[in-house]
Amino acid sequence: MNQTIILDKRPVGKPRLSDFKFLSEEKPQIKTGEILLETNYVSVDPYLRGRMNDVKSYIAPFQLNKPISSGIIARVVESNRTGFSPGDYVTGMLEWKEFQTSSGKGLYKVDAEKAPLSAYLGILGLTGLTAYLGLTEIGKPKNGETVVVSGAAGAVGSVAGQIAKIRGCRVVGIAGTNEKVEMLKSDFGFDAAINYHTAQNMGRAIAMACPDGVDVYFDNVAGNISDAVLFNINKFARIVVCGAISVYNEKSLPKGLSVQPFLVKNSALMQGFIVNDYAAIFPEAIKQLSEWMVDGKLAYTETIVKGFDQIPQAFIDLFDGKNKGKMIVKI
C-alpha cells in the first residue's frame, strides 16, 4: 500500500493535525514515458501555509481532498523514460506520497556523491537560492554595510546572513531562543544576534547591535520585529521582504506600523519576491552557492525529522520555531 497526505480542511489560524488526513491507496503503476519515484526527503516550508488558504496568490492554492506538494528528493525505482534510470535521485515539486509516478517534467537530477541529498532541498535548492537571490538582487549589500536578518536561525535566514558576511558586511541576526542566538554567532559567524523573546526593547536592542544603522534588512517574519527594525534604517536602506511567518496564521488581516513615513524619510525600498522571479539566473546562483559550500564558507544546519507520518507535525512546528535551519522530513 501507498500512504498519501491530503488537505482535509483549510486551516483557520495555526494549522492543526486534524487539517490533514492520511489515506492508503494502491501503489501506482507506471505507464509509457513515466517513472516511479520513492520519496526520500520532504521539505516543509512556511510558504505552504499560504497555499492552504483559498486565495489568489503567486501560486495556486492547494485543493481540498487532494495531496499536498512541496520540494522533495526522490529515488527513481522504475523507469519507462529515457534519461531516468533506477537509482537516480531527482528533486522537484512532488506530492506528499510514499510512491508516485511522474513524466519527469520539472524534475532535476541531483548527485548524491557531491553533496548530502538533503542539501539539495536546502542550501543547494530553493532555500539557498532564495537567500542568495533575495539578498543580492534586492538587498545589494555593499562592503562595510550593516545587514539585519530576521528569522535568522531559519533555513533561508542563516544562509542570507552568511552570504552577507562573505560580502563584507556587519551581520546581525534576530532569533527566538538563546540557543539559536549562540548558534548564529558561533556556527554561522554573525557579528551579533538578538533574542526577540528576551529583549526588553527591540528597537533599542537593534540600535545597539547596529551602531551605524541598518542598510539592508532581510525580513522573513514581518510583524513587531520588523516594525522595530524600521526605526533603525538608514537613508537608502533596502528591505528584502522574503517572508512574513509571524502573520501567516493570523485570522484577520494583520496590522502593523505604517511603513510609508519610514520609507519616505529614508528614501528606502521594500521589495517582495519569490525565488522563481529569478529562475533565469538559477544556474549561475547554484554554481556560486556550490563553490562557497565546497570552500567551507557556507555552513548549514538542518532539523531532520524521521517518518512519513511526521510530515504534518514537522510543518506545524515551523510556526513555533522548533527548527534550526532547514526543516526536513526523512522518509
Add this chain to the structure above:
Amino acid sequence: MNQTIILDKRPVGKPRLSDFKFLSEEKPQIKTGEILLETNYVSVDPYLRGRMNDVKSYIAPFQLNKPISSGIIARVVESNRTGFSPGDYVTGMLEWKEFQTSSGKGLYKVDAEKAPLSAYLGILGLTGLTAYLGLTEIGKPKNGETVVVSGAAGAVGSVAGQIAKIRGCRVVGIAGTNEKVEMLKSDFGFDAAINYHTAQNMGRAIAMACPDGVDVYFDNVAGNISDAVLFNINKFARIVVCGAISVYNEKSLPKGLSVQPFLVKNSALMQGFIVNDYAAIFPEAIKQLSEWMVDGKLAYTETIVKGFDQIPQAFIDLFDGKNKGKMIVKI
C-alpha cells in the same frame, strides 16, 4: 517694518494658527555680496508638517522661535552681488518674511516671460520634479499599464497622473470631493476617478476602475486609501511612496495593514524618495516638463491665496484638502 512668521509651538496633531506667531522687525539692510529680496509667492506643502516635529528626518526640523522656510519666488530689490540685478526673480528655499537678505546661494533665477511666476513653485519647480522623477524613476510605467494616483487633485498627484497618461497608461485618480473627481477627468484627462469620501468600499471601487489591476501606485496619502489599493496590485507592481499626508498629523505612530504579505505575494516594490535624491538629473527633467507644458500636454491647477498673513491658514488648509493643485500664497 518687515513681517516674519516663526514657529511658536510644535504642533500636536493637526497644526493650529496658534502654533505660529507673527513678528515685526526692521527691514534688513544688505551687506557686501548680498541681495535684498521681496517675497512674491510662497509655497505651502504637506512635507513642512514633518519639519515641525523635533525628530530626525531627511531634512532638519524647524527650530522653535525661528522663521519657517519653504519654496519661495522673490524679486531682487537691491543687489550687492554680481549676477543678480534689481527686478530679477529668483526661487529657492527662503524664509517666511516679507523682505530678507541672501548671499544668493541655493537660489535660481526664473524667467517671468516664459511661464507665470507661480509655475516655478509648481509644475516647473519641486512639485513637477517630484511627480516626474518619482513616477519615472521608481514607478517606471509602461505603455498600457494601469497607474493609480492618490491625492490626485493635489499639486504633485495631478502632474503625476498626466505624465502617466503621456506614457500611455490607464490612469485612475483618488480624491476627496466630487468636484475634484470631475476636475481630474475633465481638466487632467484621467480615465477614471474615485471620491474616497463617498465610495462605499474603496477596495471594490478601485477594482472596478482598474479591471486589469494596478501596476503602479503613486501614493501621496498612505493610510486606509493605500491599504485599499494593496488589494488590487498586480504581480511586479511598483508603489511610489511620495507622501503620507493622511498620517502626518497623527499623535501616535500610525498603524495600517501589514504590507509585507502583499509585497511577497506580488513580488511588488515599495519605495520612498525625496526629490533631492535625483538632483543630478533635475536639468533634463525640467527640460522635459517645460516641453510638455509648452506643447499643452501638462495642465496645472493652482489654489492661490492672497496675503502674507494667510500663509499659516493656507498651510493648515492642506490637511483638509481645501486646495486644488498647488497651494500658493501670493504676497
